[in-house]
Amino acid sequence: MSEHGHDFLMIDGECNYWSYEASGYMAPVVSGSLTAEQAAAISADLSVGDWDDYDDGHYQQPEHTHASRSSFWSPDSSFSCSGDCTRRFGNQDATEIRENARHWMQELNENGESNPQAFRLIVIEAIRDFHIDVPPAPAGFDPQLYLFGEDEYARYCEGDSRYVTGEAVVELARLREDFMNGVYGSGFPGMALEGEDGKIFEVFLRDALPQEGEDGLIRALNEDDDHCP
Numbered sequence: 001m002s003e004h005g006h007d008f009l010m011i012d013g014e015c016n017y018w019s020y021e022a023s024g025y026m027a028p029v030v031s032g033s034l035t036a037e038q039a040a041a042i043s044a045d046l047s048v049g050d051w052d053d054y055d056d057g058h059y060q061q062p063e064h065t066h067a068s069r070s071s072f073w074s075p076d077s078s079f080s081c082s083g084d085c086t087r088r089f090g091n092q093d094a095t096e097i098r099e100n101a102r103h104w105m106q107e108l109n110e111n112g113e114s115n116p117q118a119f120r121l122i123v124i125e126a127i128r129d130f131h132i133d134v135p136p137a138p139a140g141f142d143p144q145l146y147l148f149g150e151d152e153y154a155r156y157c158e159g160d161s162r163y164v165t166g167e168a169v170v171e172l173a174r175l176r177e178d179f180m181n182g183v184y185g186s187g188f189p190g191m192a193l194e195g196e197d198g199k200i201f202e203v204f205l206r207d208a209l210p211q212e213g214e215d216g217l218i219r220a221l222n223e224d225d226d227h228c229p
Helices: 036-045 048-054 092-111 150-154 168-180
Strands: 008-011 016-020 030-033 069-073 078-082 118-125 162-165 191-194 200-207
Touching: 008 092, 016 092, 030 092, 036 048, 036 092, 048 078, 069 092, 078 092, 118 168, 162 168, 168 191, 168 200
Parallel strands: none
Antiparallel strands: 008 016, 016 030, 069 078, 118 162, 118 200, 191 200
């Protein structure tokens, strides 16, 4: 699980799903349940039964410079491709899987519900003047406790974010919605909050998922544990 910014669709073994479609910066993760018909259609559209055919060196395609990477994983098999998924091995089936996955991700994202129970976040001291009315940090949420120093931020790796739960989550979710709707300005990388001492912070957050480990990552079986250089 990347911290945020990368689209994903995750389905467990009981037809529950979690989807993040990055149409809006720091958009919420939505969740829901699949019908039996939807589950069957997704399995067919993504050719899940054929993934074993792709699960070899030919289909673990290296990333192309400046190209997106699509990864598909199940407990039994996995494959990845880059760009339009036709380069290097030129397989049209992989392209169709990628396009169908995008379709399902968008549909389920539209129909799912957002109900964050916890957040993973990074807080840094603001390095610019916002020229807007910056909202105060929610009660019970002290940005200083989650602050990343300059050295930490420069060495950031997936899983380094801080974990926040409790009453502050509801207010942070509301502030995120306001941020996405431009209530407190737009075009800023992070969500601006004012601490008790008047200092301005930028907050970058995403919904935490129930499958995450203590490090904020979801470990795929049979995958390399090394996620940072």
